[in-house]
Structures are given as structure tokens and as C-alpha cells.
Amino acid sequence: MRAQYLCTATVVILLTALAPGGAFAQGQTIKPSRILITGLVSGEEVEKLTPPNSFITKKDDFDKLWKAWLLEDKVPGVDFKTSLVVVATSRKGPIKAAVLVDEKKTGDMKIKVELERQTEGTGLQVLIAVFPRAGIKTIEGKVIADK
Numbered sequence: 001m002r003a004q005y006l007c008t009a010t011v012v013i014l015l016t017a018l019a020p021g022g023a024f025a026q027g028q029t030i031k032p033s034r035i036l037i038t039g040l041v042s043g044e045e046v047e048k049l050t051p052p053n054s055f056i057t058k059k060d061d062f063d064k065l066w067k068a069w070l071l072e073d074k075v076p077g078v079d080f081k082t083s084l085v086v087v088a089t090s091r092k093g094p095i096k097a098a099v100l101v102d103e104k105k106t107g108d109m110k111i112k113v114e115l116e117r118q119t120e121g122t123g124l125q126v127l128i129a130v131f132p133r134a135g136i137k138t139i140e141g142k143v144i145a146d147k
Contacts, residue, residue, distance in 0.1 A: 027103035030136070032129035033083065036076055038095055041069060042123040050124070053142040054111055056085040069126075078130055084144065086111060088127040093119040095127040100139065107137030 041047055049068050056062045059078070062085055066075045078085060088098035093115040100109040113127070136144055 027105050030100040032131050034130040036128045038127045040123045041126050047124050051087050054087055055139050057145045083130050084133050086129050086131055088113050090125045093117050094125050098127050109136055109139045
């Protein structure tokens, strides 16, 4: 009986993996190489500095954002030739993690955010992370500028 159950479970897992959109038939997922900071940004003027495309590809733009949001901290070094910075945001709760997902493996990435918990706060929760540029053509439909 146990052998029959194991055989049936194996077949179900294999069929799920091979089916379109199945558990193992996913696109490419890129994790950050470094998470720089997570936290809360509060205030309408400060929130306006959020990158309109949710990513930064130039040192000057990154320096400006970092200094505006974190006045006391030194700006972390980022090699913008090989990396870019993603600014993930949420109003539903603190961000636990963020990844870039390319469901069709075409280089067109979407930012997927995992929350720590749901909250009803009014501030903007942010996660700033460094991602490798390799293989990324667009993020949320916006073209990544040349290095």
C-alpha cells in the first residue's frame, strides 16, 4: 500500500512540474546580491523622491536618493556597470524580501515583493537592494539604460 501511495505521489509531482505554469515550470527569478536597507519613508515631499521606474542605474541618482532618505549614513558603493539598484515599495506592510521575476525568460522583469506582515500604516515601506544587470532588459516595462 505504501509503495502504491509513493508511486501515485511521484506521478502527481511530475505532472505538476511538467504542466504549463506548474510548480517547477517557472520563469527566471533573480535575487538581490545585497539588501542595502529596509524601512519606512514618511512625508509627502520625501516620498516624491521614489524612483519613478522603481530602479536606479546611475550613481548620481542613487547618491541623491540615499542622502535624502538617510541623511546621516554614508552612501554604499555600487558598481553600476554590472549592477542596478531596485527600490521596492509597499503601503500594505514592511517588506521582507524582493526579487525580480521573468515569467517568460525574455529579460522583461517584474518586481515581486514579500511582506513581513499586513499593516494599515500610512507611510511608504521600502526595500533598497542591489541586483546584477546581466540578462535584464526591462523592469516593470521600463527599459534599462545602457551602462
